[in-house]
Amino acid sequence: MFYIPKEFDQKVEEILEDIRNKNNIIYSSISYAYKSGGKRIRPIFCFLCYETIKNSQDNFQDIVLSSVCVEFLHTASLMLDDVVDASDMRRGKPSVNAVFGNKVAVISGSYLIGMISKLISDIGNINLIKKFSETSSLMAEGEALEFNIMIQTSYDLSKDFVFKNYFDVINKKTASLFSLSSSIPPILYKKEDEYVQVFSKLGFLVGSAFQIKDDIIDFKPSDKTGKPSMKDLKEGKLTLPVILSENYEKIIEYVGAYKDDSDIPDEIVERIHNLVVSGDGLKRAESYLQNLSSQIYDFVDSNTVLRSRKREFYDFVSFVVYRQF
Numbered sequence: 001m002f003y004i005p006k007e008f009d010q011k012v013e014e015i016l017e018d019i020r021n022k023n024n025i026i027y028s029s030i031s032y033a034y035k036s037g038g039k040r041i042r043p044i045f046c047f048l049c050y051e052t053i054k055n056s057q058d059n060f061q062d063i064v065l066s067s068v069c070v071e072f073l074h075t076a077s078l079m080l081d082d083v084v085d086a087s088d089m090r091r092g093k094p095s096v097n098a099v100f101g102n103k104v105a106v107i108s109g110s111y112l113i114g115m116i117s118k119l120i121s122d123i124g125n126i127n128l129i130k131k132f133s134e135t136s137s138l139m140a141e142g143e144a145l146e147f148n149i150m151i152q153t154s155y156d157l158s159k160d161f162v163f164k165n166y167f168d169v170i171n172k173k174t175a176s177l178f179s180l181s182s183s184i185p186p187i188l189y190k191k192e193d194e195y196v197q198v199f200s201k202l203g204f205l206v207g208s209a210f211q212i213k214d215d216i217i218d219f220k221p222s223d224k225t226g227k228p229s230m231k232d233l234k235e236g237k238l239t240l241p242v243i244l245s246e247n248y249e250k251i252i253e254y255v256g257a258y259k260d261d262s263d264i265p266d267e268i269v270e271r272i273h274n275l276v277v278s279g280d281g282l283k284r285a286e287s288y289l290q291n292l293s294s295q296i297y298d299f300v301d302s303n304t305v306l307r308s309r310k311r312e313f314y315d316f317v318s319f320v321v322y323r324q325f
Helices: 006-022 024-034 041-053 060-084 096-100 102-123 126-149 159-188 193-217 248-258 266-278 281-302 310-322
Strands: none
Touching (some): 006 024, 006 060, 006 102, 024 060, 024 096, 024 102, 041 060, 041 159, 041 193, 041 310, 060 096, 060 102, 060 126, 096 102, 102 126, 159 193, 193 281, 193 310, 248 266, 281 310
16 A cells, blocks of 8 residues: 555665674564564655655665664664563564563664664764654653653643643654654755755654554454453553543542552453543544544645645555554
């Protein structure tokens, strides 16, 4: 449905083979993480933006390498997140830290970030280097800010505080990486600052929609088990369906007993799920997502460059908003 060139996978394999030749343990953990079933949606987004502004003089290989680095940065962030969250599952499989241990997961994630810096610097575009560095910092800030929307670590569980911090977290932790993806083509091809700002904003909007959809999916029954994953809630994270529920205060009463880092029992998680649904948390989160998608469509319509590939951007946003995985 969406465009991702064969050169992308070829470059991935080339980089992985180089890692294998240097250290087999690091290679094994990175390869396991990368090949565990990701959607490659950020590189796809990058190539869509590239198709919007490309010309015959462009160095396509720089786009390929940069998009691979985006996906590896995403992989590194997941590896490190799972260590921080003490999560033993990722995409329905044991996480890297569960298989290889926390030490290998941290070392491998850190190796990836260093490798990305080297590969991007070899391209020789200072603005691209700055954008990657800025994004890495924002993602780390988002991970730290996430403590403000976690049951065990937040000092304030009031709805207003958690709502504001929720969007601070997704802007920095998720949307910033989408913004990097969409900004790569105009940065590489030295377009005017206005171009970069337009594509950067588009990425932030799409990334926010992507994360909200993920949070909604977490409350929906899976095809495999027939039950909602509730992974975020089990880890103590308060996401948009919870925050928007009319039963938010009652939910906080239930989870208040687990601020001591103890796991939330399954029966309490199920009770909270029922409170989210009966309090229209899911419906309100879906409505928020629909409003955000309308903003993205309007943003595409309002810009001459984006409007030139209006149908493709509409299709991409529809995929983000209506996907079931």
